[in-house]
Amino acid sequence: MRRDARENRTDAAGHTSAAAREDGTDESERRVTARELIQACAFIVRAAWQADRRRLCGVVAVQLLTAVGMGVLVLVLRDTLGTAFSVGGKGRSAEDGLIASLCGLVVLASAGGVLRTVSSGWQRVLTVKVDRHIMAGVLRSAARSELALFEDPAFHDRLKRAVFASRSQPVVVVTALIGAVQALLSMAAVSAAFAVMAWWLLPFTALSVLPVLKAARDERNADYRLHGRLAEGRRVREYLEQLLAGQDAAKEIRALGLGDTLQDRWEGRYAEEIASTTDMQSRHTRRKAVARLLGDAVFVSVVAAMWWTVRSGGVQLPTALAATGALLMLATRVQMLGYVLNNIGASAAYMKDVRVFTADGTDTGGTRPDASSAFCHPSGFRQLRAEKLTFSYPGSAGPALREVSVELGAGEVIAVVGANGSGKSTLAKLLAGLYEPDGGRLLWDGRSVPRPAELRAASAVVFQDFVRFKMTVRDNIAFGRPGSPADPEAVAAAAADAGAGGVVAALPRGYETVLSKEFTGGADLSLGQWQRLALARAFYRDAPFVILDEPTASLDPQAEADLFRHIRRLFAGRTVLVISHRFSNVRAADRIYVMDSGRVTEHGSHEELMASDGTYARLFRLQADAYQERGDRRAREAPGGEAPRGETSGGAAAVATLP
């Protein structure tokens, strides 16, 4: 498991600077090599081929035709000028020749225009398709990445850069590549025509664009380095944007009056970004201006040399005029080529981010196909045993689990209790195959579990911080078993088991109601109602191993009591691991593990643990006493001295939490 080494250099917002990496191997500091340029082009051409080969061929064919047309145009121009200069002396046939040449010019120009129009339409569709093709690859890789990678800031930088690149760069590279093909072909055609007239000037023409090309290359390298340095700052800024403009934090930000503070931080981040960009741009704008002047001076010298040869009688005037036109065309093409190559160069670095990110399990630090959440029909186990599991979160100072051993038999209800931060959820995540242990092993019917994906497929987890999908109720439940069409009856049964049937019935469009006010006709639920849907999702998943991490934290006392009273019936035939702070909920479990500071300190049945009179017994009595006192007080305060209904029996059967 990869651990990110970072300095603890943090800013006022509490975020570490991306430039502060210890290892000094910041990829963004590197220059784009010719090899990377070729790889980027090959990557895009492959993507374009896979996305829409018919359009790709069409666009290239049009470029080829346009280029040939351009070469012919130059030669026709020379003939037209030659005819024009001789019209006075040669009478009607010369005039006819001039008119024919002009007609030829018009036809060529018009055909070129039509072809370009058709081609630009194809180009537009092609770029959108390439865009989708590449973005799909990035999203697929992100969804398949191991959960542990999301703890690693370097992974977020890579992901962010890949998303940025796949959003913005394919269009640039496809357009630039097509432009490059066009520029190269037309350059070849015009050069051929030019060479017929003044071949010896060709090398000087190429020379005129060199300073501009070099300045552009320096700028793109600097731009990419800057982009790398700004990556983490941009993530912080985007996070602040989500807070300020999103629904999730809206009420708390208003309640706290936090808006201006967050806005100031956002302004600060943007100011840093703008200052760095302005500094880089102004330096390179100066360099580019000087390079441009140098290039133009070379170009003017070439034109002057040509006219000197006309004066000295080495070249005819019509040829010189056509050659000057061709020279202008050539210079524009070379400049265009430089411009598009520069664009490809700039994109090459970004496209490398995409290639690296989408490459399975290589440079991404472990992106692997088996990390997919795709549901496959699981087989159950007779026994799941964890032996001396040790685990530290990436970048954490100490282990969250230390030599933890637990045992779960098929059909058992196992409970884990312990103070905040004692490692309960971490243990659950390892048992569900979401993280791989650093030490120890997981045994499934006595054999080591080779692939965490097997555990994931066999598990249904209701997390403490379950996700609330802003989609329909049906989706929220049926996502428990992705990949197959939602089964309406099973969805309804899962909702009923989770006590969500009544909630759904009260919604305007039942199971088709979208659960967010951000969308037309949407509705929202209370936290407890959302929790019932999360439970329904677990029922629907129908996996042999169910993990309930504080599944009733937001449920009302009746719903909570119902769930735990009927847990064995509801999850019949399945193994259930329950994490809870309410000891009354776990007392009926087959075995209870008590955790403290990442270790299992006690285990046994409720009776055994009470008899051993350890931490469990102490905390159980604490909760029971607190309830008893409250119950007695209420009983005394209630009219007629009676205790309120539903809160008295069972000692610790109501809401009481660990201190």
Ligand SMILES: Nc1ncnc2c1ncn2[C@@H]1O[C@H](COP(=O)(O)OP(=O)(O)OP(=O)(O)O)[C@@H](O)[C@H]1O
């Ligand atoms: N994603 C994470 N990255 C780094 N450290 C983490 C992460 N999640 C938890 N920890 C740390 O690991 C330890 C165990 O956390 P865990 O969530 O397993 O505790 P818990 O017993 O479930 O706590 P609670 O009762 O509050 O839910 C804690 O010290 C916590 O700070």
